[in-house]
Amino acid sequence: MIPPYDRVAIGDIEVIRLLDGTFRVDGGAMFGVVPRTLWARRVVPDRENRILLALNCFLIRTPETTFLLDTGVGPDVDRRFVDFYSVERDPGLFGALAELRLGPEDIDIVVNSHLHFDHCGGNTLRTAEGRWVPAFPKARYVVQRGEWEQALHPVERDKPSYLPARLKPLGESKTLSLLDGDALVAPGIEAVLIPGHTAFHQGVKVVSGGRTFFYLGDSVPTVAHIDLPYIMSYDLYPVDTFNNKKALLARAAEEGWILAFSHDLGHPFGTLQRSGKRLDFVPAAGPEND
Numbered sequence: 001m002i003p004p005y006d007r008v009a010i011g012d013i014e015v016i017r018l019l020d021g022t023f024r025v026d027g028g029a030m031f032g033v034v035p036r037t038l039w040a041r042r043v044v045p046d047r048e049n050r051i052l053l054a055l056n057c058f059l060i061r062t063p064e065t066t067f068l069l070d071t072g073v074g075p076d077v078d079r080r081f082v083d084f085y086s087v088e089r090d091p092g093l094f095g096a097l098a099e100l101r102l103g104p105e106d107i108d109i110v111v112n113s114h115l116h117f118d119h120c121g122g123n124t125l126r127t128a129e130g131r132w133v134p135a136f137p138k139a140r141y142v143v144q145r146g147e148w149e150q151a152l153h154p155v156e157r158d159k160p161s162y163l164p165a166r167l168k169p170l171g172e173s174k175t176l177s178l179l180d181g182d183a184l185v186a187p188g189i190e191a192v193l194i195p196g197h198t199a200f201h202q203g204v205k206v207v208s209g210g211r212t213f214f215y216l217g218d219s220v221p222t223v224a225h226i227d228l229p230y231i232m233s234y235d236l237y238p239v240d241t242f243n244n245k246k247a248l249l250a251r252a253a254e255e256g257w258i259l260a261f262s263h264d265l266g267h268p269f270g271t272l273q274r275s276g277k278r279l280d281f282v283p284a285a286g287p288e289n290d
């Protein structure tokens with residue numbers, strides 16, 4: 001049984017994985033050009049060739065501010081999607097927050113890696129009258145401007161990935177901060193552009209007390225994607241994913257960053273250790289193991 005959250009400390013900043021739920025996606029689509037004979041050694045698929053993935057969200061608590069990185073599929077996830085991808089959401093993001101005695105009004109800033117429906121589904125909620133409203137009433141929502149434009153006016157290839165009607169109210173509520181590339185979101189918290197999965201996909205870097213945490217978003221969705229050729233078929237610009245991942249992970253290994261993965265259930269956090277050309281994953285010890 002996976003707990004709904006796990007945590008690491010980065011100086012005086014606490015990072016907690018909040019699980020919005022799990023879903024099952026075709027293993028072939030998750031590993032792109034890598035043949036099944038290779039990826040199935042790392043992740044065992046079910047009878048329908050699907051692999052179990054987490055909908056990871058991350059809570060970042062600095063002494064002053066509470067951040068949420070990504071919001072999962074959210075409680076209003078489409079019924080067809082739930083059936084097709086065997087989505088399980090119990091207790092879901094809001095339940096996981098409640099277990100920490102946090103309510104939606106306690107979140108100051110929401111940062112989305114990108115706006116695919118499995119990363120921003122909890123950004124808004126549907127009212128009884130069928131209107132979409134911000135789910136975190138006091139939060140500022142932070143996303144790249146290019147991603148926002150892409151999500152609100154998706155091109156044909158992208159239409160299944162975005163739900164613009166659910167996002168639009170954020171633009172009208174004046175709570176939206178649109179970034180143009182790398183930017184400091186708050187002291188020690190930086191949004192970092194990592195193009196590849198989408199053109200304006202971003203990660204989040206947290207530096208405190210001499211330690212660095214980095215949320216990779218969908219550039220490296222699970223530990224099985226650390227090896228460079230393991231890239232999702234969903235990536236719009238796989239060559240960019242490859243190059244950006246190569247540079248980012250090399251630096252992460254060198255500087256001992258604690259990495260966080262968007263869809264890994266068993267290993268939300270970990271570091272990398274170089275052995276020759278290979279980068280090996282080392283799970284992060286939780287506070288109970290310190």
Ligand SMILES: [Zn+2]
Nearest residue numbers: 118119218262
């Ligand atoms: Zn994703």
